[in-house]
Amino acid sequence: MIANTEQLPIVELGSLDELWFQVAGTRCNLACTHCFISCSPHNNSFGFLSFDEVERRLLESVKWGVKEFYFTGGEPFLNPDMVSILERTLDFGPATVLTNGTVLKPEWLEQLQAAVQGSLYSLEFRVSIDGPTPELNDPIRGPRTFERALRGVELLVQHGFLPIITMTRVWDETEDDAVLGQFRNLLNDHGYDRPRLKVLPRLQLGAEATRTCGYSAADRVTAEMLVGYDTSKLVCQHSRVVTDRGVAVCPILIDSRDAILGQTLAEANRSFAITHGACATCYQFGAICTNPSSGSAFKPMTNDQ
Amino acid sequence: MQLAFFGGIYNNHIALKTAIADAQQRGAERMFCLGDLGAFGPHPDRTCEIIREHKIEVVQGNYDHSIGHGLNDCQCGYTDPRDNHFAQLSYDYTLANTSDEHRAWLRTLPTEIRFEVDGFRFLLCHGSPRRTNEFLWESTTSTPFLNKLCDDFACDVILGTHTGLHWQRTWDAFPTCSNLTGTSEACPTITRSYINIGVLGRPENDGTTNVWYSMVRTGNDAGAGRSPLPWKVEFIPLAYDHNQLAREMRAEHLPDEFIETILTGWWTTCLEVLPSKERRRGQW
Numbered sequence: 001m002i003a004n005t006e007q008l009p010i011v012e013l014g015s016l017d018e019l020w021f022q023v024a025g026t027r028c029n030l031a032c033t034h035c036f037i038s039c040s041p042h043n044n045s046f047g048f049l050s051f052d053e054v055e056r057r058l059l060e061s062v063k064w065g066v067k068e069f070y071f072t073g074g075e076p077f078l079n080p081d082m083v084s085i086l087e088r089t090l091d092f093g094p095a096t097v098l099t100n101g102t103v104l105k106p107e108w109l110e111q112l113q114a115a116v117q118g119s120l121y122s123l124e125f126r127v128s129i130d131g132p133t134p135e136l137n138d139p140i141r142g143p144r145t146f147e148r149a150l151r152g153v154e155l156l157v158q159h160g161f162l163p164i165i166t167m168t169r170v171w172d173e174t175e176d177d178a179v180l181g182q183f184r185n186l187l188n189d190h191g192y193d194r195p196r197l198k199v200l201p202r203l204q205l206g207a208e209a210t211r212t213c214g215y216s217a218a219d220r221v222t223a224e225m226l227v228g229y230d231t232s233k234l235v236c237q238h239s240r241v242v243t244d245r246g247v248a249v250c251p252i253l254i255d256s257r258d259a260i261l262g263q264t265l266a267e268a269n270r271s272f273a274i275t276h277g278a279c280a281t282c283y284q285f286g287a288i289c290t291n292p293s294s295g296s297a298f299k300p301m302t303n304d305q
Numbered sequence: 306m307q308l309a310f311f312g313g314i315y316n317n318h319i320a321l322k323t324a325i326a327d328a329q330q331r332g333a334e335r336m337f338c339l340g341d342l343g344a345f346g347p348h349p350d351r352t353c354e355i356i357r358e359h360k361i362e363v364v365q366g367n368y369d370h371s372i373g374h375g376l377n378d379c380q381c382g383y384t385d386p387r388d389n390h391f392a393q394l395s396y397d398y399t400l401a402n403t404s405d406e407h408r409a410w411l412r413t414l415p416t417e418i419r420f421e422v423d424g425f426r427f428l429l430c431h432g433s434p435r436r437t438n439e440f441l442w443e444s445t446t447s448t449p450f451l452n453k454l455c456d457d458f459a460c461d462v463i464l465g466t467h468t469g470l471h472w473q474r475t476w477d478a479f480p481t482c483s484n485l486t487g488t489s490e491a492c493p494t495i496t497r498s499y500i501n502i503g504v505l506g507r508p509e510n511d512g513t514t515n516v517w518y519s520m521v522r523t524g525n526d527a528g529a530g531r532s533p534l535p536w537k538v539e540f541i542p543l544a545y546d547h548n549q550l551a552r553e554m555r556a557e558h559l560p561d562e563f564i565e566t567i568l569t570g571w572w573t574t575c576l577e578v579l580p581s582k583e584r585r586r587g588q589w
């Protein structure tokens with residue numbers, strides 16, 4: 001048994017650069033077919049984080065030197081405290097919200113723009129759209145979600161934000177220029193004259209398919225595979241995620257029992273054996289979800305919203 | 306003590322010459338360059354020659370590492386295809402036009418320079434002390450993060466470049482997990498600073514054609530006694546013959562997009578790495 005333990009593919013937390021908040025738990029107004037933690041209006045396996053809980057973690061994060069804060073769900077804006085949570089976060093550092101863009105309200109955005117003006121830091125919105133047409137997007141994300149997400153983008157732009165539109169490449173890579181051109185024109189028509197687009201590789205679908213089929217033993221990361229491997233490519237090497245059940249190793253695995261590492265950041269500052277099927281995908285394709293402004297050390301990849 | 310700091314030169318040998326003369330006139334006793342000699346502009350060898358001739362102390366940037374070792378790309382870390390396309394054009398040009406002798410010299414450059422002034426520890430790096438190509442933007446770099454860098458790297462003032470936009474932040478040190486767990490000495494109550502010195506290579510996306518460098522004054526030169534800090538930074542906007550640079554770039558068939566930036570002061574490429582606050586200040 002001891003020999004076995006030594007053979008585990010262990011990843012240490014290098015430095016806690018990004019602190020994630022599973023701020024809406026698994027609650028979402030949508031129920032996308034590819035959602036990796038199966039969020040929906042009825043999935044209550046993780047609950048909302050309260051303002052107080054988030055503030056406690058922000059205060060705790062100061063001594064860890066956290067560089068950026070990320071907010072995800074579910075749909076973060078279902079959380080009734082979301083606006084005040086973001087306002088408070090901007091006292092501590094930059095914030096990024098991953099939203100489906102369909103529930104935003106003008107009065108919230110007004111308040112948030114005022115908070116940004118008074119802060120040193122950026123507030124980024126990442127809105128997910130899965131393709132440049134409703135025909136491509138809606139079957140995955142639900143009826144009329146294309147139109148509703150675009151309305152959300154319009155609102156953000158009207159309030160002085162520059163949302164990052166993230167999309168999965170559901171087309172061939174050689175068509176990038178054409179499709180992105182189509183997307184730019186569309187966003188232009190909706191009042192967004194310098195759209196920021198971020199394409200996520202198609203492997204998301206592959207990863208999802210693999211995940212749905214389950215992983216075979218051959219897909220597991222082994223200790224030998226980590227020899228000479230740059231573990232900073234893995235989210236779990238530089239992030240932790242706060243959930244209403246405790247602090248988890250990464251946003252991808254929150255559903256796994258061993259992923260909750262403790263109740264405080266200090267308790268969650270320990271190594272993790274990346275033995276899950278999803279870990280093999282991370283290992284192969286690199287980290288997920290950070291913004292382009294972080295640079296390439298973290299390669300953009302799979303699931304966000 | 307008066308110290309001059311030049312950020313990314315990006316082959317802008319004209320601005321470099323102008324900056325050296327300007328800094329000397331202002332009384333600079335030591336001159337430093339924080340790396341990325343190549344990219345963007347024309348005739349890479351000229352920049353190397355000027356830097357070496359003036360015995361400017363240089364930190365190796367990601368560009369210098371790549372050119373020195375003949376790597377395939379600049380390791381700037383862009384993630385957008387259009388940004389990468391333009392970055393590759395300037396990289397290939399710079400690699401093809403840097404002599405073997407200069408490339409050998411680029412390989413020898415240190416990745417950090419440290420010194421102490423009046424008991425304060427300065428650390429000069431290119432991106433961040435922990436990673437040469439890390440972007441530290443003003444709006445996406447928290448103060449706790451900078452504070453922890455000072456602990457982890459045992460310094461009080463960090464100077465860097467790499468992003469192309471100058472900024473600085475000063476704060477009072479507070480305890481971090483590094484010294485709580487005993488990996489570095491306990492935190493005395495001291496002031497710390499991070500200074501991004503800007504770049505000489507291209508304007509700052511503000512619609513003016515000037516570029517920027519920084520002077521840091523310490524001790525009596527900082528007006529000790531009057532100033533609460535034992536050092537003072539001044540960001541200096543530098544006008545230079547940008548029309549001449551544009552002519553040389555055209556003659557070298559460098560992309561029109563780059564020339565437009567030199568002539569208008571607005572960035573036309575590498576925009577996708579900008580965080581939203583910085584992006585909103587620009588035109589594109």
Ligand code: SF4
Binds near residue numbers: 235236253275282283
């Ligand atoms: S899923 Fe990825 S980020 Fe999460 S623990 Fe496994 S390797 Fe790390």
Ligand code: SF4
Binds near residue numbers: 074
């Ligand atoms: S992918 Fe995002 S928008 Fe879709 S159900 Fe999951 S959390 Fe909601």
